[in-house]
Amino acid sequence: MNELGERIRKLREQGGLSKAELARRVGVSDVTISYWENGTIKRVGHSRLEPLARALRCSIGHLLGNDQDAHGSSHTPMSSLPLYPLTPSPDAIGNDALPISHFPMGFIDNDLIKKDDYLLTPQRPERFDFCPPGTLILARKCARFDGNGLYLVEKNARLMVKRIEQDFNMTLNIFGDTGTRHPEERALGNTLVFHATIPALWPMKIMNF
Structure with missing residues (x-):
């Protein structure tokens, strides 16, 4: 075979x-x-x-089929998701990026997962809003604003995690994790590069990258 x-x-x-x-x-x-x-x-x-x-x-x-989980069974794309390091550089998630691991989907609710989803985890000492060190981020590819929520976006060649909400004037309000209801800034959609929505976040204290 x-x-x-x-x-x-x-x-x-x-x-x-x-x-x-x-x-x-x-x-x-x-x-x-x-x-x-x-x-x-x-x-x-x-x-x-x-x-x-x-x-x-x-x-x-x-x-080559050599990745194995704790039970000795090989990971396949159907049983695991690629895990990428999150850094400010857009190259971290580019076409040439290599995953640092494949994360078993047994730890994640399968109902959350869609085709082409992938995982991210912030790399020390970088800081991302909403994602302290040890956070596991579920990312879903998108190319544009798709409703209020958390997004992985690029601005000035730098990746950021932000909460983005659209107002009645079609302006995008960008929020950090400061807890205030006042946006950090406002922008039109064409001033941001959208890479992914973030449907879920989990603490990942059992893993140390």
């Missing part, structure tokens, strides 16, 4: 990548991608493993 090829195919499809796009990111031909997936080529060369894992947004161990 071609487990590696099947894993590559599933990760590619779950990431919404065509063979041609994956090939471009890895630096190979789309024929090579087909050969990997159908088992014609049974091993991926060491020099290609890192760019392949990066393009598929998983660890090399996960790609």
